[in-house]
Amino acid sequence: MDIAPARGGGFFSALAPRGKAVFFALTATAVCLLFAFPAFWLVLTSLRPGTGVYYVHRGTEFTIDNFHDVLSQEIVLKALFNSFMISTAATVLSLGVTATSGYMLSRFKGPIPNTWFSLIYIFRCVPYVAWVLPLYFVTQRLHIFDSYWGLLLPHIAVHICFFSWIMKGFFDGIDPSMEYAAMIDGCSRWGAFWRVAMPAAIPGLTALAILCWLYTWNEFLFALILTAHETPILTVVMAQFVHELGMEWHLMSATAVIALVPALIVTLFGQRYVIRGLRI
Amino acid sequence: MNEKTRFMLALITPAALVLMLFQIVPILTGANVSFRDWTLHDPKRTWVGLANYVHVLRDVEFLEIVLPNTFGFMFATVALSLLLGLMIALMLNKRFPGRWLVQSFVLLPLMVAPVIAAIMIRWMFNDQFGVVNAALEGLGLAPISWLTQRWTTFLVILLTDVWLWTPWFGLILLAGLQSLPREPFEAARIDAASAWRTFRYITLPMLRPVMVVCIVIRAIDAFRTFDIVWTISGGGPARATEVFSIYAYVESFQFLNLARGSAAAVIGAIIIVIFALLLYRILNRFVEVSK
Numbered sequence: 001m002d003i004a005p006a007r008g009g010g011f012f013s014a015l016a017p018r019g020k021a022v023f024f025a026l027t028a029t030a031v032c033l034l035f036a037f038p039a040f041w042l043v044l045t046s047l048r049p050g051t052g053v054y055y056v057h058r059g060t061e062f063t064i065d066n067f068h069d070v071l072s073q074e075i076v077l078k079a080l081f082n083s084f085m086i087s088t089a090a091t092v093l094s095l096g097v098t099a100t101s102g103y104m105l106s107r108f109k110g111p112i113p114n115t116w117f118s119l120i121y122i123f124r125c126v127p128y129v130a131w132v133l134p135l136y137f138v139t140q141r142l143h144i145f146d147s148y149w150g151l152l153l154p155h156i157a158v159h160i161c162f163f164s165w166i167m168k169g170f171f172d173g174i175d176p177s178m179e180y181a182a183m184i185d186g187c188s189r190w191g192a193f194w195r196v197a198m199p200a201a202i203p204g205l206t207a208l209a210i211l212c213w214l215y216t217w218n219e220f221l222f223a224l225i226l227t228a229h230e231t232p233i234l235t236v237v238m239a240q241f242v243h244e245l246g247m248e249w250h251l252m253s254a255t256a257v258i259a260l261v262p263a264l265i266v267t268l269f270g271q272r273y274v275i276r277g278l279r280i
Numbered sequence: 281m282n283e284k285t286r287f288m289l290a291l292i293t294p295a296a297l298v299l300m301l302f303q304i305v306p307i308l309t310g311a312n313v314s315f316r317d318w319t320l321h322d323p324k325r326t327w328v329g330l331a332n333y334v335h336v337l338r339d340v341e342f343l344e345i346v347l348p349n350t351f352g353f354m355f356a357t358v359a360l361s362l363l364l365g366l367m368i369a370l371m372l373n374k375r376f377p378g379r380w381l382v383q384s385f386v387l388l389p390l391m392v393a394p395v396i397a398a399i400m401i402r403w404m405f406n407d408q409f410g411v412v413n414a415a416l417e418g419l420g421l422a423p424i425s426w427l428t429q430r431w432t433t434f435l436v437i438l439l440t441d442v443w444l445w446t447p448w449f450g451l452i453l454l455a456g457l458q459s460l461p462r463e464p465f466e467a468a469r470i471d472a473a474s475a476w477r478t479f480r481y482i483t484l485p486m487l488r489p490v491m492v493v494c495i496v497i498r499a500i501d502a503f504r505t506f507d508i509v510w511t512i513s514g515g516g517p518a519r520a521t522e523v524f525s526i527y528a529y530v531e532s533f534q535f536l537n538l539a540r541g542s543a544a545a546v547i548g549a550i551i552i553v554i555f556a557l558l559l560y561r562i563l564n565r566f567v568e569v570s571k
Contacts, residue, residue, distance in 0.1 A: 024376065031368065032385040038400050038443065039388045041411065045400075097295045104291035112288050116296070123299065125552045126307050127504035129528045130545030133538075134306035134313075157302035160295050162497065169493070189287045207455075218393035220507055235393045242399055249403065256396045263391035268384060271451075278455035 039260070046253035066254035075232050076255060082148075083234040084262065087216040090152055091209050094159040099205065101160065102167020103193055107176060124161035132225045139226055146228045154222055159212060170204035171197060207277030210270035214263055234259050310542045318539035332543035341519060342527060342544065349434070350523045350548075354502040357441045358495060364442065365449025370479070372450070373457045390447050398511035401440045402427065430520035433513045437521065440508050449494060456490035457483070492563040496556055503552045524548040 047062045070076050105113050135154055136145070144150035178200075179192040187195065198205075223233035238259065241252035314332055316325045336342055372383055389397065404410050405426040413423035426432045464486070468478045506525040509515065515522035515530060522530065524544065532541025 024371075028371065028376075028378070028382050031371070032382055035388050035443070035447070036385050038397060038404065039392055041404060042392070042396070042400055045403075097298060100291040101295040104288055108284075108288055112285070112292075116292055120299070121556075122553055123303050123307065125500055125504075125556060126303075126549040127525045127528065127545050128506055129504075129525045129532070130310045130542060130549065131303065131306050133532070134309040135302065137309070138302065138306050153298055154302045156298050160299050160303075164295065165497075189283075193291075214390055218391075218395075220393060220395040235395055238393070239395055239399065252396070252399070256393070256400075259393065259396075260391055267387050267391050271383060271387060274451060275455045275458060278452050 042253050042256055042260075045249055046257045048250055050248070050250050066250045067258070070251055070254045070258065075237055076234075076258075079232040079234040079237040080258070082231055083217060083259075086148060086151055086155070086233070087213050089148070090155040090159070090216045091212045093152065094156045094163060094212055095205055095209055097156060098160055098163035098167050099198065099201070100193070101164040102169075103171050103197060105164060105168040106171035107179075120161040120164055124165075128221055132221060135222075136225055145226065146230045148231065151222060151226050151231065151233070154226060155216055155219070158222070159215075163208060163212070166208060167201075167204070170201045174200045203273065203277035205277070206270070207274040210266060210274050213266055217259070217263055311546055313539050314542035314546050316539055319537055328539075332539045333547065335540060336531075336544045336547055341522070342524075345520065346522050346524050346527045349521060350503060353434075353438065353441075353505065353523055354499055356438055357445065357502050358499050360438070360442045361446045361449050361498070362491070362495060364446045365453055368446065368450035369453035369457055370483075372454050386450060387447050389444050390451075394444055395507055395511055397444060398440060398508040401436065402512050405436050427513060428517050430517065433517065433521050437509055437512050440512060441502070441505065444508070445498065449498070452490060452494055453487065456487050460486050492560070495563060496560050499559060500552055500556050503555070504548070 046066055047064065049061055049063045049065070101116070105117055139145040139150040139154070142150075144153070174197060176197075179196045182192045182196045183189065218235060220235045220239065223236050224239075227233050227236065234255070238252055238255045241248045241255065315327060315329060317328045317331075318325060368386055372379060372386070392400075405412050407413055407423060407425040407427070410426075412426070416423050424432060426436055460483070464482045465478065468482055473481075504525050505523060506529070509521065509523055509526055510529070513521045515526040519530075525548070528541045528544040528548065530541075531544055532538045
């Protein structure tokens, strides 16, 4: 990678101030290009006609028909809607469930928190492969396979381990003396949690909400195994343009670009909150 | 049970229920399978004890290809994305015109679905139609058939993973940098410390706790990587880039021996639980010493 000197203060100070600024700008541009290139390529492919995708880098025909084609397919629209609903619901529910669990880990000591922490730590390490297939049978047994709940609840289960850990970090950073004061003034334990600790944790919660939404929006393996025709999910629909219906790169790219838009909006508006909130 | 215990239990009940039903039960079901003969010609699913584990632990493929691949991949991807993420965090922690734009570009990989990124990368590295080989030819170099050799395939997978995860490191480290107290940096500036020494003796030690958590979380995830390896190479060519999730999947669904696949998954889980614990201890020791 060609951005190594970005860190080297010694190298920087050897340059004249002007050269330093130019060098910095060049590095920044190089980093941008490097990170944007695959995404840029995706956009470019989505704008090429079906016959042109084998030589995306040659030829000059561009078209927006791909987007029209994709958006006129009912399954894509349905998948967009489903993915949006699942991501949003998974975010709200995961945060609700893990805020309490992280608070518990942060505020209490003893055998119960220790057991709970080792449990979530150990189960975080189990690979997904060992997990999705039995999960398929569990959702079948509970008659929630291929429904919103059948995908939502496993997603929440995925987030529990990681988020509880991070939430513990958030609450560790909040001074508990305010909660004690509230309890002395007659607030219940729940009241102290809900009215005092939660508002203080909002920056962290916002950051986590954004990451959680993006993660669920882009998740593939669970969606692939736990849904079928009833509940199409966007990532699966996209991947199927390349697997089952032949190699329709242009349609896959067009769908992927459409999928990028909500993610882009969430990230662009959310990045400030993420950086402010993510302090482990 | 006193009131405090009840409160503690109530706080974790919803999480514990979901975890129980959708993680612990499926995983234990899978583990149960790993102790049985699950091949097609044994309808009784005879209990065979540790036979499947012994088989996996004696498999040359597992010992000489899968384990080195998995650990090599884990070390390489964590080290590279940590280093790049740190550089990006340091860069974005400065004020300069267009910072917002650079930050948005850097965050792009977080927005693309990993499976789509992997499909795209496979396409870009295609030996006939890919843009990478077209660029090589444009530079007058010989095209490389990237995905038919072990090390080039490994490199492509590694770079994809680094691309996907560097922003994550960058974001968390940037958050960490911005929460550091200012006084030590001001003191360093008054003492005319060089940028490198400020970084080495102030920034790095103060950032270490955040880095430890990042490294451990990411190492666990890298160890069980599945989707991008599966999409880019499928473990090929000729099983040469299999990591252990792929090994478990291939044993279960291509060789149709669910028991052996589950045994491999359990072995992997045990390895990473112990490894992550050791890693956490060792890294924390570093932090203590550096204080």
